[in-house]
Amino acid sequence: MGNGLLAIGAGIAVLTGIGAGVSMGLATGKSVEAVARQPEAAGNIRSTMMLGLVLAESTAIYGFVIALMIMFLLK
Amino acid sequence: MELEITPQPFYIGGVNVGQSVVVAWFVTALLIILAIVVKIRSRNFTEVPKGLQNLLEFGVETIQKYSKTEVGHVWEDIAPYCATVGLYIFGCCMIEIFGVRAPTTDLAMTLAMGLGTFFWINYMGIKQKGVGGRLMHLVKPVPVIPLLTDVAIPISMACRLYGNLLAGMIVMDLIYGAMKYFAVAIPAALSLYFNFFDSAIQAYIFVTLTLSYVSEAIE
Numbered sequence: 349m350g351n352g353l354l355a356i357g358a359g360i361a362v363l364t365g366i367g368a369g370v371s372m373g374l375a376t377g378k379s380v381e382a383v384a385r386q387p388e389a390a391g392n393i394r395s396t397m398m399l400g401l402v403l404a405e406s407t408a409i410y411g412f413v414i415a416l417m418i419m420f421l422l423k
Numbered sequence: 424m425e426l427e428i429t430p431q432p433f434y435i436g437g438v439n440v441g442q443s444v445v446v447a448w449f450v451t452a453l454l455i456i457l458a459i460v461v462k463i464r465s466r467n468f469t470e471v472p473k474g475l476q477n478l479l480e481f482g483v484e485t486i487q488k489y490s491k492t493e494v495g496h497v498w499e500d501i502a503p504y505c506a507t508v509g510l511y512i513f514g515c516c517m518i519e520i521f522g523v524r525a526p527t528t529d530l531a532m533t534l535a536m537g538l539g540t541f542f543w544i545n546y547m548g549i550k551q552k553g554v555g556g557r558l559m560h561l562v563k564p565v566p567v568i569p570l571l572t573d574v575a576i577p578i579s580m581a582c583r584l585y586g587n588l589l590a591g592m593i594v595m596d597l598i599y600g601a602m603k604y605f606a607v608a609i610p611a612a613l614s615l616y617f618n619f620f621d622s623a624i625q626a627y628i629f630v631t632l633t634l635s636y637v638s639e640a641i642e
Contacts, residue, residue: 402628406579409586413530416589420428 358418364411371404428589430529443529450514450526493634494641497547501637504543508536508633509626516588516622519595520614528592533584537577540633544576548640560640576636580629587625591617 379397383390430442461479468476486506490498512527519525526532548557561569595617599606 398624399628399631402583402624406583406586409583412590413582413586416428 354418354422358415361411361415361418365408368405368408372401375400375404430524441529441531442524443526443532446518446523447515447526447532450511450518454510454514489630490634493631494638497551497637497641501543501547501634504539505630505633508539509630512536512584512626512629513622516618516625519592519618525588525592527584527588530581530585534577534581536584536629537579537581540580540629540636541573541577543633544636544640547637551641557640580632584625584629587621591621 375397379393382393432439433442433445434440461475464475472480483506486509487498487502490502490505494501515526515532545557548560552560561567561573563569595610595614598610598613602609
């Protein structure tokens with residue numbers, strides 16, 4: 349099949365980043381709103397937001413790992 | 424420009440152990456030397472702490488308090504594992520500063536850490552509820568789906584650590600390759616983010632997820 353179709357496959361695999369980007373932007377927006385509503389809980393909200401962001405980023409990481417494996421381990 | 428995804432092989436007596444394992448041995452030796460130094464300095468610890476003892480007590484109390492708020496009454500078993508794994512991940516990523524490829528950019532090493540967490544989750548569940556209670560958890564809401572969730576736990580933890588740190592290593596390699604002989608100040612400033620902040624966040628997330636899954640298995 350050659351290198352062209354492998355490259356197209358790897359490119360499609362990284363499209364999972366769209367979902368991660370949109371969801372992380374929405375989560376950060378909601379947490380900023382919550383801090384604006386109650387500034388004393390800023391530390392609590394910040395650590396909860398970091399936990400949620402790292403968990404939501406893992407689907408983008410799956411796509412990235414699959415794209416790397418397609419590009420470098422398939423002949 | 425050379426960019427390798429898998430680390431280079433390293434042979435000991437005909438067996439290929441890989442470059443990552445040897446670097447991990449080196450990191451482990453450094454951590455053991457650090458522990459021995461602290462143990463020797465702890466001969467003259469006083470009742471009212473100052474200096475090094477202050478820092479150490481702050482670190483130990485932070486991890487113990489964090490485990491206690493997340494897990495509850497079994498924090499004595501899980502807090503040493505959390506501290507060890509956190510320090511190991513942080514130390515493995517810090518080696519990147521010296522130009523050596525970090526062991527956590529190898530999927531086999533991060534999968535080993537994920538399997539360690541998987542072992543602790545099941546061990547705590549069996550100790551709390553017995554083997555029958557742990558197996559009952561597999562059929563509770565819907566018959567087979569919790570088995571898939573349980574298998575996804577070590578795989579997702581391995582992939583998260585691997586993907587984040589491999590992406591950082593690729594970006595740093597590209598910058599070093601692009602700046603060839605003028606790589607003076609900018610890579611150092613960027614390595615503050617990729618090597619210090621990212622690895623600290625990943626170690627913190629690993630510890631937090633371990634505690635959260637264990638607290639879910641104990642209920």
